[in-house]
Amino acid sequence: MQGDPRQRRVENGFAPDPLNLLVKTIVGSSDMSDDSHVHCGTSIHQPAECADGQHQGGPLDLTSLRESVAQAVRDVKSKTPLAQSFTNFVTINLVANAQLAAGGTAAMSFLPDDVIDTAAISGADYINVGTLLPFYKDALPQIARAFHKNGHRWVLDPVAAGIGKTRTEILRAFRAAPPTVVRGNASEIIALATMWGLISPDEASRPAGVESVDDVDAAVGPAKKLAQFLADAAPEHQAAVAVSGAVDLVTDGVQVYRLPGGSALMAKITGAGCSLGGVTATYLAVAEPLTAALAASLLYNRAGEIAEAKAEGPGSFQVHLLDALWNLTPEQVAGSPITVE
Numbered sequence: 097m098q099g100d101p102r103q104r105r106v107e108n109g110f111a112p113d114p115l116n117l118l119v120k121t122i123v124g125s126s127d128m129s130d131d132s133h134v135h136c137g138t139s140i141h142q143p144a145e146c147a148d149g150q151h152q153g154g155p156l157d158l159t160s161l162r163e164s165v166a167q168a169v170r171d172v173k174s175k176t177p178l179a180q181s182f183t184n185f186v187t188i189n190l191v192a193n194a195q196l197a198a199g200g201t202a203a204m205s206f207l208p209d210d211v212i213d214t215a216a217i218s219g220a221d222y223i224n225v226g227t228l229l230p231f232y233k234d235a236l237p238q239i240a241r242a243f244h245k246n247g248h249r250w251v252l253d254p255v256a257a258g259i260g261k262t263r264t265e266i267l268r269a270f271r272a273a274p275p276t277v278v279r280g281n282a283s284e285i286i287a288l289a290t291m292w293g294l295i296s297p298d299e300a301s302r303p304a305g306v307e308s309v310d311d312v313d314a315a316v317g318p319a320k321k322l323a324q325f326l327a328d329a330a331p332e333h334q335a336a337v338a339v340s341g342a343v344d345l346v347t348d349g350v351q352v353y354r355l356p357g358g359s360a361l362m363a364k365i366t367g368a369g370c371s372l373g374g375v376t377a378t379y380l381a382v383a384e385p386l387t388a389a390l391a392a393s394l395l396y397n398r399a400g401e402i403a404e405a406k407a408e409g410p411g412s413f414q415v416h417l418l419d420a421l422w423n424l425t426p427e428q429v430a431g432s433p434i435t436v437e
């Protein structure tokens with residue numbers, strides 16, 4: 097973690113009552129287990145009582161955010177919402193299986209009229225630009241425009257953003273009809289914010305392939321600017337950006353949430369990120385963008401840890417990951433560690 101630790105509020109998960117945890121403000125250390133933590137009330141509803149005065153009057157309310165996350169996980173399990181996907185050929189099967197394991201349903205399509213018509217019964221959509229065919233250059237902007245016109249929520253995974261003329265044209269076109277949530281690795285978020293003119297090219301790094309070459313920390317500014325841009329364009333002015341990595345980052349453009357956990361083995365299977373995007377769309381079908389992005393990342397972090405403990409390598413890791421997505425409870429997901437900046 098970087099920055100002034102006094103700027104952070106840390107809440108640790110895995111307590112017996114995860115929705116009513118002690119809120120801690122770090123005063124002298126970035127080590128979450130450090131005894132120098134000062135307890136700052138039993139609820140984040142009382143920011144004015146904090147010794148360091150951080151976030152006074154601010155919008156922080158982690159307790160209700162955790163309740164929203166738990167409700168989203170519960171709603172997906174009970175309502176089995178459809179989140180439709182237009183996604184790459186490499187990981188399409190894992191995306192569908194992960195959406196099913198989280199409790200939702202899946203439908204994959206590559207035809208604009210099919211996707212646009214199905215959006216009437218799909219709670220949210222997922223678009224992933226990992227593998228492209230020539231006709232996508234017209235098809236994807238056409239779909240995005242229809243979603244924008246109808247106020248239909250969707251998640252964009254800008255895989256390999258910054259590489260190739262066709263991909264760049266497609267991603268540029270989305271600026272006029274933006275998604276509700278963008279989920280990508282750090283390099284992809286930085287590249288998208290650059291091509292939409294939200295950060296100067298000096299702040300950008302070189303484009304990566306499907307793997308990130310940047311740390312999540314390098315994407316904080318671009319992610320916030322991207323989320324603000326998405327929120328301005330959204331009918332309800334709510335949006336989120338999720339940056340995956342060793343410690344995930346989720347922002348609504350105002351607050352930045354850091355979500356530790358997961359497993360390094362997630363980068364040793366293909367599609368952990370793509371399926372995380374698909375599951376984000378599943379939650380977006382029942383919840384607000386910030387809640388959906390947090391729920392999906394928290395679920396993946398916990399599932400990755402459980403799968404790593406059981407796996408003998410990448411093959412069995414993927415199997416255990418799907419099982420863990422299925423078995424985790426709303427309380428376990430919502431009770432996971434979150435750091436707020």
Ligand SMILES: Nc1ncnc2c1ncn2[C@@H]1O[C@H](COP(=O)(O)OP(=O)(O)OP(=O)(O)O)[C@@H](O)[C@H]1O
Pocket residue numbers: 255280281306307308340341342343344357358359360361362363365366367368369370371372393396397400
């Ligand atoms: N080193 C790591 N330690 C813990 N968790 C990780 C690590 N790397 C990635 N993850 C987790 O893996 C998931 C996918 O993130 P990642 O950044 O690998 O996505 P991605 O690059 O888009 O993947 P892909 O394109 O292969 O689908 C996230 O849940 C993230 O938290």
Ligand SMILES: Cc1ncsc1CCO
Pocket residue numbers: 184186187226227255306366367370
């Ligand atoms: C490996 C790969 N190539 C294009 S898309 C994809 C899946 C990970 O993003």
Ligand SMILES: [Mg+2]
Pocket residue numbers: 255280281306369370
């Ligand atoms: Mg990816």
